[in-house]
Amino acid sequence: MSLWKKGSAAVLAGLLIGGLAPEVDARPKRGDQIPNGSVLGCAACHVDPNGGGPRNVFGQMIGQNFLTAAGFAGDVVWGPELAKLDADGDGFTNGQELGDPDGTWKAGDPAPGTAEEVTSPWDAESRPPEATPTAAESSTWGKIKSLVQRVLE
Ligand SMILES: [Ca+2]
Numbered sequence: 730m731s732l733w734k735k736g737s738a739a740v741l742a743g744l745l746i747g748g749l750a751p752e753v754d755a756r757p758k759r760g761d762q763i764p765n766g767s768v769l770g771c772a773a774c775h776v777d778p779n780g781g782g783p784r785n786v787f788g789q790m791i792g793q794n795f796l797t798a799a800g801f802a803g804d805v806v807w808g809p810e811l812a813k814l815d816a817d818g819d820g821f822t823n824g825q826e827l828g829d830p831d832g833t834w835k836a837g838d839p840a841p842g843t844a845e846e847v848t849s850p851w852d853a854e855s856r857p858p859e860a861t862p863t864a865a866e867s868s869t870w871g872k873i874k875s876l877v878q879r880v881l882e
Contacts, residue, residue, distance in 0.1 A: 757771065757780065758804075759774065759804070759805050760773065761836055761837075762804055762805035762807060762836050763805055763807050763827060764807065764824075764827045764828055764829040764834040764840060764841050764842075765827050765828050765829075765840045765841070765842070765844065765847045767840070768840070768844045768847045769847065769849065772785075772849075773787065773788070773849075773850070773851070774787060774788025774791060774792075774851075775788055785851035785852075786816045786817055786851050787816040787817065787823065787849075787850040787851040788851065789816075790811070790814065790816045790823075791805055791811070795807070795810075795811045807829075807832065807834065807835075807836070808832045809824075809831060809832035809833070810832070811823055811824075811832060812824025812827075812829055812830065812831060812832025813832065815850075816850050816851060817849070817850060817851050817852055817853040817855075818853055819852075819853040819854075819855075819856050820856070821848070821856050821857055823850040825857055826847065826848045826849065826850040826855075826856070826857060827841075827847060827850060828840065828841040828842030828843070828846055828847055829841045829842070
């Protein structure tokens, strides 16, 4: 192995050990910085469910505007502002999908809602279930009323 190759290998090893490894170790903390983050794991923000690599639309939203600092040292700023946005455009806010519609949950608080109700804020096909219609809404009169409302909108 030439001196150049040895040097390159050493630099590469240094990058892998010193540069990338801490990043991989450090970021799982962010799962504890969004409500029900433990339900979704790294997939909450990353395309790869094991974490690292490209971010999904929710992760991009956080990376662009809701970190305390750039890079892996930054913490997620969860609150009303991020909760009211709809990263995947499915009509449900990030907060509704994560069980904290008002964005009042704080890191360290018990997870809001139930794990079964958590949906993916990066996936427009994953949405909270529609509210079950009441008996009145299911009646013929209720259906007519809802049709009229849709026409008027
Ligand atoms: Ca969704």
